[in-house]
Amino acid sequence: MTPRAPRMEPDDRRAALIAVTRPLLYQHGRNVTTRLIAEAAGVAEGTIFRVFGSKDELVEAAIAQAFEPGELPARVRGIDPALPLEQKLVAYVTALQQRYLAVFGLMAAVGMVSPPQHDHEAHEAGRRTLRALLAALLEPDAARLRRPVDEVVHLINLLTFSASHHGISDGRPLTPTQIVDALLHGVLLEED
Numbered sequence: 001m002t003p004r005a006p007r008m009e010p011d012d013r014r015a016a017l018i019a020v021t022r023p024l025l026y027q028h029g030r031n032v033t034t035r036l037i038a039e040a041a042g043v044a045e046g047t048i049f050r051v052f053g054s055k056d057e058l059v060e061a062a063i064a065q066a067f068e069p070g071e072l073p074a075r076v077r078g079i080d081p082a083l084p085l086e087q088k089l090v091a092y093v094t095a096l097q098q099r100y101l102a103v104f105g106l107m108a109a110v111g112m113v114s115p116p117q118h119d120h121e122a123h124e125a126g127r128r129t130l131r132a133l134l135a136a137l138l139e140p141d142a143a144r145l146r147r148p149v150d151e152v153v154h155l156i157n158l159l160t161f162s163a164s165h166h167g168i169s170d171g172r173p174l175t176p177t178q179i180v181d182a183l184l185h186g187v188l189l190e191e192d
Helices: 010-031 034-041 045-051 055-066 072-077 085-110 120-144 149-164 174-187
Strands: none
Touching: 010 034, 010 045, 010 055, 010 085, 034 045, 034 055, 055 085, 072 085, 072 120, 085 120, 085 149, 085 174, 120 149, 149 174
């Protein structure tokens, strides 16, 4: 007999179920079963329906959470501002690209062609936070940049998004190093 799952508050149980559902979505898409979710969570299937009205509600909650900033701001805060500019940018682009690839992969697995409807204000607040964190990383090197910091922030985010998306990049996504190199050094040979 399997031991009972520990008692949790409904919000904690919801969070735990969402956490185990997301990786299952990459494997099974929307065809994931409540049985698989329950097994991964170590609970009975009925436990799912104590906190979610349906499997679809749980799946939608897991998808919606994938579009939240998650640990990305903390990862960016962890980048040492004393690093050389190129290293800081590669670290930033690596973190951002990993997030994009996870989101793009989930969208493909569940058959989405666009992000879900979300709280526009919360989404924009997350974007502002990320832009401010990158601007703070760039600020010590602002005098070396040919463009204002806010414009460079926009370019880095835009290039990372497009260069990470399989469809937009024609199936040839760029690595973080390639993205940063293209941004900082362009495509022209240096003149003597």
